[in-house]
Amino acid sequence: MGFIGLCGIFIVMLCLLILSFSWWIFPIQKHKKLKRNGFGGPTPSFPLGNIKEMGKKNISIQSLVASTNLTHDIHSNVFPYFSTWQKSHGKVFVYWLGTEPFLYIAEAEFLKKMSTEVMAKRWGKPSVFRNDRDPMFGSGLVMVEGNDWVRHRRIVAPAFNPLNLKVMANMMVESTNEMIDRWSSQINFGNHEIDVEREIITIAGEIIAKTSFGVEDENAREVFHKLRALQMTLFNTNRYVGVPFGKYFNVKKNLEAKKLGKEIDKLLMSIVEARKNSPKKNSQKDLLGLLLQENNEVGKSIKTFTTREIVDECKTFFFGGHETTALAITWTLLLLATHEDWQNQLREEIKEVVGNNELDITMLAGLKKMKLVMNEVLRLYPPAPNVQRQAREDIQVDNLKVPNGTNMWIDVVAMHHDPELWGKDVNEFKPERFIDDVNGGCNHKMGYLPFGFGGRMCVGRNLTFMEYKIVLTLLLSKFSFKVSPSYIHSPSIMLSLRPIHGLPLLVQPLN
Template sequence: MFGTLLYIFSRLLFSFWIYPIRAHLKLKRNGFGGPSPNFPLGNLKEMRKISQEASSVSGSSKISHDIHSTVFPYFATWKQSHGKVFIYWLGTEPFLYIADPEFLKAMSSGVLGKSWGKPRVFKHDREPMFGNGLVMVEGEDWVRHRHVITPAFSPSNLKAMASLMLESTNTMLDRWADLINSGNHEIDVEREITGTAGEIIARTSFGIGYENGRKVFEKLREVQVTLFRSNRYVGVPFSKMMCPKKTMEAKRLGKEIDDLLMSIITARKKDDSKGAGNKGRDLLGLLLEGNGREGKTLTTRELVDECKTFFFGGHETTALAISWTLLLLAQHPEWQNQLREEIRQVTKDKELDVAMLAGLKKMGWVMNEVLRLYPPAPNVQRQAREDIEVKEVIRIPKGTNMWIDVVSMHHDPELWGKDVNVFKPERFRDDALYGGCEHKMGFLPFGFGGRMCIGRNLTSMEYKLVLSSILTRFSFSLSPAYSHSPTILLSLRPTLGLPLLVNALS
């Protein structure tokens, strides 16, 4: 009995204090500063205190695009004291904070995509939501997953999805027209577009109807809220035991999503074996068709995890990009007019076709500027799977977690100029990819390197199709009920919704 207690005590001692203190000293010797941690909580207590102080003034009728201190108040505070690269701690897990594109470039130079991993603390925490899908898997497994998935995102396959996207969008817009005709001009566009994007990804990815798609969508949102809208102790040893109710709720929801997707995949495989399937018509069909090609195979369990990843990532990023776009266009009606004129010139009053999307240059500028000001993916996380030398001066030890602050770099006046917080799509006119940013690593709407988002072309296509459809039928302006409340719930979203006043064009 005494030996058991001694073992437990020694394990707690090492997990809570000795190991993290050793790691802290090693990182300090390698030249990294940062806020002082207090183990076993690290900097969590300070982060919560700073966040609570910031939240007391959040939600405002005044719209400012200078959002870094709102969505990441603790990083904004620490940057003033420790610069753009420093170490902070989630419990006993050290994170290298990076908001310096030159450091990021030097750090990632020559590192292969398979050599990066995801912080294990996040992999364990977010398992109910993503499992071992592409955003979480690593090493040779990442290479295998990427090999099977990439062909599904070919231009020809994406083009085949366009008609379904337009069909779902027109259903939403017909509903808006009915609301307006009944005298209701105020519409929460974020809620509407998120729902439609969920329907689009359900149909284009899995060939499933509205009802099953809605079930997956609602359960994923419940998991998202359970994991990210609660005071938990991510990074603290045995943290799941400290929040058992939240842990069990996330696990239950994750299991329900798995069962639903498993039944969809099993039914599709059964149909395919009878020659009655839909292979090639949607992403799931393409995955099943490509599975096993050149010896690269995904198990059914891995297919479920990829489906969860597609479903969440495939609708969330696009829906939020369009929602933030409508907010900015509501503030700038002159850009609504410019985009409508561009659509007319490109389509020549004919029905919009995928082949026409490349001609929507100004819409591309607007999309990039929105992704700069309000990046749906506000950060990128990595974990080194080998020691990394930075300019032969600094060594990042194997296993180090990294947090790349995309919001900070996208709002850095040293990179973008004094007008950094101004909506200015024309900054992308002459340098379409980087918008005149002083550093190519300063604009990361879809991540960077070998692990860049595989669905970025799908997002761009859906964005242009949906936004073009909205602009040709409606104009919109800010509602007095709108309260500016950008916040992080894994993604960057308007917490209090996005009500706009919508009017049909004559």
């Protein structure tokens, strides 16, 4: 055997050794360390971990999809594997995505003790998710860490002050009225069934295009459609996040996602550069204009955004901003369609607060009952169904030690539907539970997390509150809603919690 042949054998042996360590030996060592630290969980089978169990079809999901019987007890359907594992391992345990361990948390007290030990900037994001979702978020505020997170938040936060929100409110009213005109025209032709989810997602995309970039042309629609296509590509296929070489298991999907990501970046880059070169760049009060303005005003001690970072922030805002709000409105319309008493109560409140006047942002604070409804909808159907973190230091919780680098999956749906936190009526739609109690009667302040928790709580939540109230006020002033017989109740996870078969409602104009 020649020298070349021996070299070939050596390289093969070396590759096998590296694979053995990365696929089995290192993960097994991590597993043993976590067990020594007091954490149990389902037994992994490397290199897939627990992905095979998570991918199994669940009978209850199939029965839910096939039925029009509407239930709000959704945790065992949207997260069947977590629901099953909870029965065996409790509300805090370790499961594995490939060779990556995740600490599952659905216990409010554990989360409180852990979060009080960690400053916001010292929370990380799981690297497997950062890599997986890079085409969608890049290095925007959702994904950055440490001092970069502090810098990003310092520059982004002023965009959501009350004065800027007032300017954005006018854009929201305009876009919603255009949608109402379309619906009225459709109804006049005798078609009363409208897929509200599709319509609301579209109008929220148009609103976010205006409030993000100040654009209403084909460029805005193209960004919106490409981002939606990217979401479907990333989250509507079998996924091997955390599995070594997992991206090669579905090469077509990953290439398509990468291509869409580059196309979105190119389009947004051209919009940013055009604004930078525009003589009106400082007069437009959309997010892009505000970011460019803030970028010029930050002190010398703070590094300003690069064009690449501005693109990533706009992309993050575009996706997170329209998706969260649109789904909150969508689930609200479903719940109001099935609880006409609350639909009528909100309509009466709108008459009292707004009357026949044009809707003004100053009126929104008077919509108290609408705020109760929104809180309850965000509890039953949280658009952000989970929160992910990664420890950047060892965290001691009682006699348990969370090692530095541990990924965490905080199950918001589980806590929002936990009868130990909310009582026996946990799966009932009862907005009145939030009267005089911002936590809705939950017996733990960390049991209600519609916008995350701590310093990394959603920076755009006030924009969501405003858009929610504006769109819902205008719709309830014009139409009444009932559930269509064709509706299939099918809450599903696709990064967000959404009705996978849409939301067809019967829409009737008010006399």
